[in-house]
Amino acid sequence: MPKAWMAGFAITAGASLLAGCSPKNLSYGKDVEPILSRNCSECHAPGKPGFLANGLDTTSYAALMKGGKFGPLVKPGDAFTSALNMLVEGRANPSIRMPHGKDKLPDKEIEILKIWVNEGAKNN
Numbered sequence: 001m002p003k004a005w006m007a008g009f010a011i012t013a014g015a016s017l018l019a020g021c022s023p024k025n026l027s028y029g030k031d032v033e034p035i036l037s038r039n040c041s042e043c044h045a046p047g048k049p050g051f052l053a054n055g056l057d058t059t060s061y062a063a064l065m066k067g068g069k070f071g072p073l074v075k076p077g078d079a080f081t082s083a084l085n086m087l088v089e090g091r092a093n094p095s096i097r098m099p100h101g102k103d104k105l106p107d108k109e110i111e112i113l114k115i116w117v118n119e120g121a122k123n124n
Contacts, residue, residue, distance in 0.1 A: 089110055
């Protein structure tokens with residue numbers, strides 16, 4: 001019986017680990033929009049310097065998903081190649097890390113943006 005018990009334990013432990021990796025079901029309105037509003041929209045809104053420079057508007061989901069002069073900012077399902085994530089993480093180039101001229105976003109907020117994009121960047 002010890003082998004059967006060990007097999008059952010391994011299956012239960014494996015299922016528990018997988019449950020920890022399940023999607024977080026983040027919400028654009030509840031989780032993402034407040035981060036963008038606090039850190040991005042003062043520059044990336046119509047008439048503001050960031051908008052004038054690159055055409056990026058972070059004041060609404062539709063505008064964010066539209067992107068700017070340099071193309072899409074968000075690639076749903078792929079935070080690794082999403083410009084939004086590369087810019088806030090400083091992976092594109094440290095000199096253009098966003099928010100520009102301010103402190104780096106807290107790791108928790110960077111992670112929220114990453115998970116949201118990886119979950120498909122839904123408007124929920």
